[in-house]
Amino acid sequence: MADFYIQVKNNMAKTSRIIDGDLEIIRFAGEEWISVNLYWQQFKNKIEYTTTEKLAFVIDTDINSFNVDTSISIADKFITSEQDLQWIINGIDTACSQAFLYPDISTRLKVSSAVKGEQLSVDKKTVKPSIEDVDTANSNVLQNYYRKATRNFKRGNQ
16 A cells, blocks of 8 residues: 655646655656656556555646546555645645545545645744755755654644
């Protein structure tokens, strides 16, 4: 069982595995973005999908017809906690796209047509990433760092 985040923009798809609430990008032949044509076949080959596996998806798409391949078994629940899923969903710009959850747990999570971030009270000190914490291979380094820092702050793990 595994959780995936799939972002579809302008007929191109980007796939990430959700691990402990973080997005780990999956590259296809070195590329982050691939064409949605034959996407599911490439996806199944890349993750070495077997029919006994059950997968869960968060799909952020600007294409109404983009759906999970019918040959993929959908899990009964996500491995990722609902709080971490909510963090991922809050990062989706639903003004330009739609968010879908497979399995559908949208009744328990806030999936709206406009992203409304919660206001956090933060004291005057500025959180700065140390150079050791920054992975230069990831294009979303700062976003991921601050997402983790904010999540830890909310959990009280300053």
